[in-house]
Amino acid sequence: MSGMITAVSSLLATLGAVLDPLCGHFGLFTWLASDTLLACGDTGWGDEIAGGVWITATLALATLPVGLMIGFCIALAKQSDEPSLRRAANIYTTIFRGLPELLTLFIVYYGLQILAQRFLASLGYTGAVEINTFFAGMIALGVVFSAYCSEVLTSAFQAIPRGQYEAGDALGLPRRRTMRLIILPQLIRIALPGLGNLWMALLKDTALVSVIGLPDILRQTQVAARVTKQAFGFFTLSCALFLVLAMLSSILFSALERRSKRAEATR
Amino acid sequence: MSHREVLLPALPPPPAPPRPYTWSRFIGSVSMGVWLAVVVGLFLMIVNGWDPEKFARYGPSYLTGLRTTLVLVAISILAGAVLSFPIAFARMSKSRILSSLAYAYVYFFRGTPMIMQLFLIYYGLGSFRPQLESIGLWWFFREAWNCALLTFTLNTAAYQAEILRGAIGSVGRGQHEAASSLGLSTLVSFFKIIMPQAMIVALRPYGNEIILMIKGSAIVAIVTVFDLMGETRRAFSRTFDYQMYLWAAILYLILVELLRNLWVLLENRLTRHLKR
Numbered sequence A: 001m002s003g004m005i006t007a008v009s010s011l012l013a014t015l016g017a018v019l020d021p022l023c024g025h026f027g028l029f030t031w032l033a034s035d036t037l038l039a040c041g042d043t044g045w046g047d048e049i050a051g052g053v054w055i056t057a058t059l060a061l062a063t064l065p066v067g068l069m070i071g072f073c074i075a076l077a078k079q080s081d082e083p084s085l086r087r088a089a090n091i092y093t094t095i096f097r098g099l100p101e102l103l104t105l106f107i108v109y110y111g112l113q114i115l116a117q118r119f120l121a122s123l124g125y126t127g128a129v130e131i132n133t134f135f136a137g138m139i140a141l142g143v144v145f146s147a148y149c150s151e152v153l154t155s156a157f158q159a160i161p162r163g164q165y166e167a168g169d170a171l172g173l174p175r176r177r178t179m180r181l182i183i184l185p186q187l188i189r190i191a192l193p194g195l196g197n198l199w200m201a202l203l204k205d206t207a208l209v210s211v212i213g214l215p216d217i218l219r220q221t222q223v224a225a226r227v228t229k230q231a232f233g234f235f236t237l238s239c240a241l242f243l244v245l246a247m248l249s250s251i252l253f254s255a256l257e258r259r260s261k262r263a264e265a266t267r
Numbered sequence B: 001m002s003h004r005e006v007l008l009p010a011l012p013p014p015p016a017p018p019r020p021y022t023w024s025r026f027i028g029s030v031s032m033g034v035w036l037a038v039v040v041g042l043f044l045m046i047v048n049g050w051d052p053e054k055f056a057r058y059g060p061s062y063l064t065g066l067r068t069t070l071v072l073v074a075i076s077i078l079a080g081a082v083l084s085f086p087i088a089f090a091r092m093s094k095s096r097i098l099s100s101l102a103y104a105y106v107y108f109f110r111g112t113p114m115i116m117q118l119f120l121i122y123y124g125l126g127s128f129r130p131q132l133e134s135i136g137l138w139w140f141f142r143e144a145w146n147c148a149l150l151t152f153t154l155n156t157a158a159y160q161a162e163i164l165r166g167a168i169g170s171v172g173r174g175q176h177e178a179a180s181s182l183g184l185s186t187l188v189s190f191f192k193i194i195m196p197q198a199m200i201v202a203l204r205p206y207g208n209e210i211i212l213m214i215k216g217s218a219i220v221a222i223v224t225v226f227d228l229m230g231e232t233r234r235a236f237s238r239t240f241d242y243q244m245y246l247w248a249a250i251l252y253l254i255l256v257e258l259l260r261n262l263w264v265l266l267e268n269r270l271t272r273h274l275k276r
Helices: A002-019 A028-032 A046-079 A083-098 A101-123 A133-159 A162-170 A175-212 A217-228 A231-260 B023-048 B052-092 B096-111 B114-134 B138-142 B144-170 B173-181 B186-223 B228-239 B243-270
Strands: none
Touching: A046 A083, A046 A133, A046 A175, A046 A217, A046 A231, A046 B023, A083 A133, A083 B023, A083 B243, A101 A133, A101 A175, A101 B186, A101 B228, A101 B243, A133 A175, A162 A175, A175 A217, A175 A231, A175 B114, A217 A231, A217 B114, A231 B096, A231 B114, B023 B243, B052 B096, B052 B144, B052 B186, B052 B228, B052 B243, B096 B144, B114 B138, B114 B144, B114 B186, B138 B144, B144 B186, B173 B186, B186 B228, B186 B243, B228 B243
């Protein structure tokens, strides 16, 4: 069994190495920049930057479900009849929409570190504790994303008429199934444009994690720029890479929007 | 057959049924409890770690940092507003070249992180020192402050151009036609008829943009401008005291909330003729 897993993972790794759009066998840097500063391998910075793109993309993708999940719960809390629940949810959004993302990142990163240190100290461990920067970045960006996401989802909830819930009750569906079968599909359709904007903001915010030392696009470009003294070229390249990511996601989101609207009558 | 001689006195309404203890009530109480615990914990942390000497040393620097942030944001928002007009008009113009140039500008500044634009201008243009010296602009790009100001202005100009374009586009066609049927010149009809209506639509997005700029301006701390975030980082690197970040968080929260409420007041005041 473990042999099979190793085989599959090595197959995936080979496939990834071949199909890597920047440094793979058919990659952009491999074909166009093999003798320049951007060559892949030890002679150039191509593979470092490709790794940075990978980190940025995976960080954004890993943050998305966390943020969506927390944001959905907060939006539900804002819908509630219970005043204390609504108040708690509003405090959450006020705080995390009001703080600069960079400050949230530092607070989460150092705060988690202090918490982990205290916790381990109470267990009797007194060494230094380092929090994984990817994890800290994921939490901080996810919290910020969820605060904005809850606003988008709340306004989408308000756009769904009461009759839809009543129809669910009339059919004898339990609340949970009404939510899953009737409300959620409409909610996604209404909230998709807003969520697309939030995804773009999230993608741009990932550049901040380079400050706590995660080797994303910005970090790798900075290192390359410092070593090669070609700052303008490298930073232009990293901007271009971000633009490509933004374009890819806008294509993806417009396809999703088209797909979510395919049930609507065309007039 | 008997009947009542007097009317029954009005009875008080029956007591309200007891509020059921639901799950959401439980979760609400727990989460309010968590917030309360967080507030008390932070308060105790600040009280326990209170050091008058630290406060005396770093407190004033927080205020100068706050002033730096405000000045930076104010200048760049105003300069960006001026710059956004030509961009928005270029974007709306019928000329293909002009509108695609403006579109490319807006797409670039909205599609890349502001921190990357800042690095591109500060470090990237900084690597062209001989060329900049020869055309006499080096004094400008040498200072991180100027580079931050330039970046923020260009960035917010792109966003404000989109706000402006959307707002002007939202004014109905009939308004233009009414103006021209009154024989008003283009300039007069733009400033007296189109702009006042567009600005009401644009009011809320402008407020959001200012708040976004205040939050976004924290990144200048990375290129050694000592704004509120920069002072915080400096204080933290000297004391390794976590409280330093909490002070900054409180200041930023107060600033943003004040501005947001101020904007709500302003909006209510300016749209009072639209209310029924």
